[in-house]
Amino acid sequence: MEKALFLQDLKELNIKNKNVIDLYNEISLLAMKYAGDIGDTKGKSNAYYLSMEFLMGRSFYNNLMELGVLEETKQILADKGLDVNVFEEIEDAALGNGGLGRLAACFLDSAAGLGLPLHGYGIRYKYGLFKQAIKNGFQVELPDDWQRFGDPWSVRREDEKRQIEYADMTVTAVPYDMPVFGKRINYLRLWQAEGSAEAETISQYLYPADDTEEGKLLRLRQEYFFSAAAIGELIDRYVKSYGKKFDKFPELNSIQLNDTHPVIVIAEFIRVLTKTYRLSFSQALNIARHTFNYTNHTVLPEALECWKEEYVRKILPDVSDVLTKIAVFADREFLKLGCSKEQALGMAIFKGGNFYMANLAVFVAKNVNGVAALHTQILKTNLFATAHRFYPDKFQNKTNGITHRRWLELCNKELSALIDETVGVGWRSDISQLSGLNGFTQDTVDKFREVKRVKKQQLLNYIAEKEGVSIPANFTVFAQVKRLHEYKRQLMTVFAVLELYYSIKSGSLGNMHPSLFIFGAKSAPSYKRAKTIIKFINEVADKINSDESTNSVLKVVFVRNYNVSYAEKIVAGADVSLQVSTAGLEASGTGNMKFMMNGAVTCGTMDGANIEIVERAGLENNYIFGATVEEIAKLKLNGYKPMEYLTDFAKNAVETLIDGTFSDGGTGSFKELYDSLLASDNADNYYVLRDLDDYFKTLVKICEDYADKDGFARKQLKNVANSAYFSSDRTIKEYAKEIWNI
Ligand code: 26W
Numbered sequence: 001m002e003k004a005l006f007l008q009d010l011k012e013l014n015i016k017n018k019n020v021i022d023l024y025n026e027i028s029l030l031a032m033k034y035a036g037d038i039g040d041t042k043g044k045s046n047a048y049y050l051s052m053e054f055l056m057g058r059s060f061y062n063n064l065m066e067l068g069v070l071e072e073t074k075q076i077l078a079d080k081g082l083d084v085n086v087f088e089e090i091e092d093a094a095l096g097n098g099g100l101g102r103l104a105a106c107f108l109d110s111a112a113g114l115g116l117p118l119h120g121y122g123i124r125y126k127y128g129l130f131k132q133a134i135k136n137g138f139q140v141e142l143p144d145d146w147q148r149f150g151d152p153w154s155v156r157r158e159d160e161k162r163q164i165e166y167a168d169m170t171v172t173a174v175p176y177d178m179p180v181f182g183k184r185i186n187y188l189r190l191w192q193a194e195g196s197a198e199a200e201t202i203s204q205y206l207y208p209a210d211d212t213e214e215g216k217l218l219r220l221r222q223e224y225f226f227s228a229a230a231i232g233e234l235i236d237r238y239v240k241s242y243g244k245k246f247d248k249f250p251e252l253n254s255i256q257l258n259d260t261h262p263v264i265v266i267a268e269f270i271r272v273l274t275k276t277y278r279l280s281f282s283q284a285l286n287i288a289r290h291t292f293n294y295t296n297h298t299v300l301p302e303a304l305e306c307w308k309e310e311y312v313r314k315i316l317p318d319v320s321d322v323l324t325k326i327a328v329f330a331d332r333e334f335l336k337l338g339c340s341k342e343q344a345l346g347m348a349i350f351k352g353g354n355f356y357m358a359n360l361a362v363f364v365a366k367n368v369n370g371v372a373a374l375h376t377q378i379l380k381t382n383l384f385a386t387a388h389r390f391y392p393d394k395f396q397n398k399t400n401g402i403t404h405r406r407w408l409e410l411c412n413k414e415l416s417a418l419i420d421e422t423v424g425v426g427w428r429s430d431i432s433q434l435s436g437l438n439g440f441t442q443d444t445v446d447k448f449r450e451v452k453r454v455k456k457q458q459l460l461n462y463i464a465e466k467e468g469v470s471i472p473a474n475f476t477v478f479a480q481v482k483r484l485h486e487y488k489r490q491l492m493t494v495f496a497v498l499e500l501y502y503s504i505k506s507g508s509l510g511n512m513h514p515s516l517f518i519f520g521a522k523s524a525p526s527y528k529r530a531k532t533i534i535k536f537i538n539e540v541a542d543k544i545n546s547d548e549s550t551n552s553v554l555k556v557v558f559v560r561n562y563n564v565s566y567a568e569k570i571v572a573g574a575d576v577s578l579q580v581s582t583a584g585l586e587a588s589g590t591g592n593m594k595f596m597m598n599g600a601v602t603c604g605t606m607d608g609a610n611i612e613i614v615e616r617a618g619l620e621n622n623y624i625f626g627a628t629v630e631e632i633a634k635l636k637l638n639g640y641k642p643m644e645y646l647t648d649f650a651k652n653a654v655e656t657l658i659d660g661t662f663s664d665g666g667t668g669s670f671k672e673l674y675d676s677l678l679a680s681d682n683a684d685n686y687y688v689l690r691d692l693d694d695y696f697k698t699l700v701k702i703c704e705d706y707a708d709k710d711g712f713a714r715k716q717l718k719n720v721a722n723s724a725y726f727s728s729d730r731t732i733k734e735y736a737k738e739i740w741n742i
Contacts, residue, residue: 001067001181006034010076021149023082024090028060028152031067038177039117039184042241045251046117047740048234049108050227050265051258053101053206054122054188055129056093056178057406057564059153065410066112066181090149092563094128095190095206098483098522100259100297102564103371103590103728107735109403110728112182113429116736121230123222124154124176124190125206132522132561136665137538141525154178154190161194162229166221166315171199173229191229207524220264220311224319227265231255235272244277250290254740257294257365260305260357266292266364267322275318281325285364293739294361294368295398297587299375299383300487306354323355330363337390346386362387362394367739369398372588372609374629398735399612400588401728404431407594411568414451415598415720418444431729437721440714448720449713452575452599459573463518469545469557471516476706478603478699479570479595480578481520481562484530487585490521491533491673492688492695493578494540497556498653499696504550513703514553518570520562529676532669534558539662567591571598575716576623576702579604580695582686584629586610593726599716603698605691609726616722621715625698626691635690642677642684650692654678 009030015023061084064070074084096102104120111118130141154176161174172195178188193202201218202225234253242248257263266288273284298304312320327350334344345351349360362368362384370376376397380388388395409416409428419427422444423436437444453473460471480493497517503509519537523530541556559566571577577595579586579602586608596602596613604610605626614622627635646654656662657674664670677684684690706712724730736742 001036001069002034003067003069003072006030006067006069007072007076009034010073013080015077015080015082020086020089024060024087025150025152027073028063031064031069032152032155032179035067035179035181036185038179038187041117041119044117045254045740045742046119047111047254047256047736047742048230049104049118049120049256049258050230050262051101051104051120051122052223052226052261053096053258054104054108054120054190055096055098055101055564056105056188057102057568058088058090058092059178060087060090062109062406062410063153063181066109066405088565091131091144091146092565093146094144094563095122095125097129097207097524099590103297103400104258106401106403106406106590106728107732108180108186108188109182109405110401110732111736112180112184112186113403113405114729114732114736115183116732116742117184117186118732118736118740118742119186120180120188121226122188122190123203123206123226124192126200126204128206129522129563130525134534134538134558134560137535137542138665139523139531139534151176160233162232164193164225164228166224167317168315169196169198171195171202171225173225175229189230191226193225217311217315220307221315223261224264224268224316227262228268231265231269232272235269239277246273246277246279246284246287249287251741253291254742255292256735256740257292257361259295259297260361263294263357263361264319266360267319267326270326271318271322274322282329285326285329288364290366292361292365294365296358296368296370296375296379296383299378299587300585305357307357309350309353309355312355323360324350326360326364327355334390339386339390343386343390347390358384359387362391365394367396368394369396369739370587371398371400372612373397373399374584374606374611375587375608378584378629396738398731398739399609399725400590400593401726401731402590402593402597404597404727404729406568407571408597412451412455412572412598414454415448415572418447418451419720421447427724431724431727434724435721437717440717440721445710445713445717448599448717449709452573452713452716455572455598456575457573459569462569463557463559467557467559469555471555471557472514475514475516475555476576476703477516477518477574478576478578479518479520479574479600480580481518481559481567481570482589482591484521484523484527484534486529486533486686487582489580489582489686489688489691490519490537492580492692493517493519494533494537495650495653495688495692496696496699497544497554498540498656499649499692500699501544501547501550501554502649502652504554505547509700512553512700513706515555515703517556518559518574519557520559520566520570522562528669529673532664532667532673535664536657536662536670536673539664543662567594571595571600574598574600575706575712576600577602577604579607579610580626580691581605581607582691583607583627583632585686593723596719596726597723599720601702601712601715601719603702613719613726616725617719618722621718623698623702625694627687632687635687640684640687640690642689645689645693647693649696650689653692654689
């Protein structure tokens with residue numbers, strides 16, 4: 001980065017009568033002009049991350065920080081009378097749903113930060129994740145037209161476009177390169193579909209509604225579109241440098257498949273090597289088996305993709321043939337390994353007319369990883385138990401991480417400054433130095449409390465401005481912010497809050513420390529029950545906030561359009577991070593790590609990375625409750641009767657769904673939700689009622705402990721001090737060493 005030239009031009013920039021969008025584009029383009037080039041990839045081993053989602057969030061501040069000019073830019077703009085915060089108006093690039101998409105963004109940031117060559121391939125959606133509005137408590141989806149702000153941080157590469165062939169259409173894939181700044185510059189290459197109105201639909205929407213037939217087919221086209229473009233490019237680049245012998249391909253190209261969405265690329269790779277370069281099928285398969293690696297991010301059956309063979313044949317007949325060949329080859333190998341019939345069936349790539357993409361990935365991938373210790377254990381003993389028995393060396397754990405550049409340095413510069421003052425600045429490039437905080441003094445605790453007070457105030461001000469709800473500064477802030485899904489159990493939190501509410505009203509709860517519960521969640525547009533829960537949360541918030549007899553000690557806020565930028569404010573200002581999924585269902589969680597790094601205690605179940613957070617920060621500095629994976633397995637075995645767990649207080653809370661306390665707008669959806677807990681045959685599938693009372697008691701304990709401000713701050717500080725493990729720098733170092741060899 002030619003800093004001096006950039007700052008010189010910035011000083012000369014005339015900002016008179018220019019609007020925010022123009023200024024945003026001019027300043028960003030200036031940074032791009034002086035940023036320097038993408039690091040050379042020739043002759044070196046590179047890793048490539050194929051993902052349907054990259055949830056990059058807002059680039060402006062992050063990129064200027066990574067380029068080392070953010071502070072000077074703030075100052076120069078201030079001298080011109082412009083507050084740099086005006087660019088918060090520029091919306092996030094929300095090219096992802098949450099979890100695995102934001103992880104992909106963190107991975108790219110850490111690899112660049114560490115100087116490792118990891119590049120991303122994805123889709124340049126015209127419309128990213130919908131913008132959420134709330135009308136009468138209901139979620140309303142609005143299109144995310146993120147490109148209306150311009151896209152100064154990526155460059156269209158017309159000269160490197162490619163043709164993608166389907167049976168019924170040819171699509172032009174045009175690459176847009178978004179540089180990823182750090183110690184070296186990597187690239188995120190997003191493909192845009194062009195060539196006809198029909199072709200353009202392929203990169204129009206992130207995850208089209210998949211509850212309809214055409215929605216499914218479009219998703220299949222999307223998966224093939226970007227992964228075929230990516231692998232075609234990597235093959236062409238290799239052939240240009242090394243000719244048509246592919247024996248060196250695996251050592252130079254480590255390809256990570258982010259969930260099953262890009263897994264069809266394996267068949268495409270073999271199709272090209274056999275059809276265009278005349279390799280034998282077994283040769284091509286063998287090379288694939290040394291090139292591809294697969295990360296599993298969920299055990300939920302509805303998220304494990306399988307494709308009807310007739311679908312694939314309809315638009316990609318050659319690819320379908322290759323998939324079938326792999327399936328036959330795999331079956332033969334299973335038999336050679338001595339598998340029984342049902343063991344082979346458990347790993348089968350093709351059965352019942354469907355291609356099972358996770359089984360394809362497990363069979364071909366050189367390495368298969370889960371995203372937290374417990375999750376990987378579940379993969380080995382449950383989801384992929386048979387494959388693990390016959391291919392044990394494939395499986396390994398890679399606990400997730402989050403980039404501390406965005407999730408601490410950028411979003412919490414006050415805490416970052418306190419860390420600098422306490423342990424020096426080395427932690428910023430070597431995050432392990434954060435552990436030096438463990439020897440903190442009283443002075444550090446006092447300063448930490450001041451930082452938390454400042455960040456909380458900033459958050460409360462933002463919430464007052466955005467949501468129109470004012471919260472006094474002395475409130476304890478609890479936050480549950482994540483996608484809305486029944487397994488994440490936002491509903492259980494609402495019931496626990498209602499129990500607090502009734503306890504306060506009945507006087508059975510003494511001087512409860514004033515508490516705010518923040519919910520932030522988007523529901524998939526087609527997920528009815530999740531949308532009902534959003535309505536319920538808003539109903540409960542309205543009632544509690546307007547009750548003068550209690551709202552001096554209890555408030556609830558549903559923050560609208562929760563996104564990366566909102567998350568940056570919430571993780572920094574919150575006291576307690578609510579991570580209450582049904583044990584065994586949250587593969588890892590990454591929000592839990594962001595809260596921990598910013599000094600929130602975790603109130604959660606023994607699930608996903610919560611287990612490792614508690615291991616590292618200490619059980620005494622966190623609040624664990626609820627059934628464990630083992631206890632749930634036992635309940636499943638012996639039969640689970642939710643009614644048995646319904647205490648009187650819990651009964652009051654749950655009955656509000658049907659006793660008219662709240663309105664579902666006449667949809668009957670609250671009754672349906674109630675029945676799902678108590679009336680249907682596999683009632684309360686996520687054990688909400690089993691854990692509710694433990695949860696309520698834990699929240700009461702947290703409110704009691706919080707009264708000891710100094711003691712609580714010490715717990716929070718211990719979480720910061722022991723959060724280095726959860727930086728994606730550590731994760732990426734492990735992938736680089738144990739999977740990619742870069
Ligand atoms: C049905 C709900 C659902 C929807 C999408 C579950 C899983 C998905 C994706 C296919 C996978 C995903 O995003 N999983 C999340 O990945 C994160 C990064 O590894 C983990 O931290 C989350 O625990 C996991 O749910």
